Amino acid sequence: MISWDDLKGRPLQQKISMLYQHGTFVMSIRYYRYKINLYLLGSTYVEVFVNHKYSSIDKISPLDDRHSRMKFYSDQIKLPMW
Numbered sequence: 001m002i003s004w005d006d007l008k009g010r011p012l013q014q015k016i017s018m019l020y021q022h023g024t025f026v027m028s029i030r031y032y033r034y035k036i037n038l039y040l041l042g043s044t045y046v047e048v049f050v051n052h053k054y055s056s057i058d059k060i061s062p063l064d065d066r067h068s069r070m071k072f073y074s075d076q077i078k079l080p081m082w
Helices: 012-022 070-074
Strands: 024-031 034-041 044-051 056-062
Touching (some): 012 034, 012 044, 024 070
Antiparallel strands (some): 024 034, 034 044, 044 056
């Protein structure tokens, strides 16, 4: 099984490919200029920041459960308590 540790040091394009192959899409939210897609990769939730203006993926990172975006996720789904 692929984990975040397998992805974190790789270039963005490889992260995208591996996440789409091995991750499970959970949901998406709108956050400022981004559509953020939430994936489950192994036991780690991963956010994919899609910039609509440029039709590009700007960043892929593990979910920060202390960030204010958690409210947007928790309004729609039940995430595990860390």
